[in-house]
Amino acid sequence: MSGPVVVGVDGSPPAMAAVDAAAREALLTGAQLHVVHAFTWPAMHVPPSASPLGPPAGGVRDSVERLLHEAVDRARSTAPGVRATSAVMPGEAVAALEAESRTARLVVVGQRGSGGIRELLLGSTAVHLAAHGHCPVMVVRGRSEPEGPVVVAVDGSPQGQGAIAFAFAEASIRGSELVALHAWSTWSDHGESGPGHPVELVDLIADVDQLRAAEERLLAEALSGHRERYPEVTVRSRVVRGRTRPALIEASDGAQLIVVGARGRGGFAGLLLGSVSQAVLHHANCPVTVVRSGL
Incomplete structure (x- = not known):
């Protein structure tokens, strides 16, 4: 299989655990790591950049860029030498990751997102990707360190x-x-x-x-x-x-x-x-x- 290892992030601890697993996978396979955050800008009803009345780094876009920067830094710390890129994708997370799966060797997601009921989030994200993705899908859960067979x-x-x-x-x-x-x-x-x-x-x-x-x-x-x-x-x-x-x-x-x-x-x-x-x-x-x- 060719293509990058793609990981979806939203700033939650499970998503960061997914970054660790994806970074290790990318390093082991010699693939590039691609960190993706999906965001529906229009649905948020907020300006993407900082308000002229607020701090210069207070915009939603700035927050997302910081999130991606932190995820890439974490990936490089977990797997030194890994080649990593990042991108903000418009739209819902499931649709964005399914689109990324067309050219990926593996898509990695956390067991749940930044809020809500775990089972519901698994049903709407991981299960959908696993059933409709165009490459293997890894759902990171349980122990953080890879041990055993x-x-x-x-x-x-x-x-x-x-x-x-x-x-x-x-x-x-x-x-x-x-x-x-x-x-x-x-x-x-x-x-x-x-x-x-x-x-x-x-x-x-x-x-x-x-x-x-x-x-x-x-x-x-x-x-x-x-x-x-x-x-x-x-x-x-x-x-x-x-x-x-x-x-x-x-x-x-x-x-x-x-x-x-x-x-x-x-x-x-x-x-x-x-x-x-x-x-x-x-x-x-x-x-x-x-x-x-x-x-």
């Missing part, structure tokens, strides 16, 4: 190959172990033996060990090819019997990054991401990167 969710589908490729590349540049996690369950998604009592498919399958072996083969096949391309990456395969969401959230406790896939464009963003990706975005204890299928 990179964890990738593997479902064995062709649409998940982009997430696997991204995870291998991240583990390589970070010098970390890669944990490939595949969860499977014998619970029926539809049948019930009574209210709140799903039927186990184990009653219908003579050999559960055979099913487990099939899931292990599925994981191995999904990783084949990537192992050969990144021989320096130590891969630990984990086949977990249970639900995918809690397994990934539990794995995030000791990870430095979780990588998940998402389906293609069209329809509602929430439905596109699916319950697993959304749950990880909202509850993981480390940064999460969503790689949409087709990227």
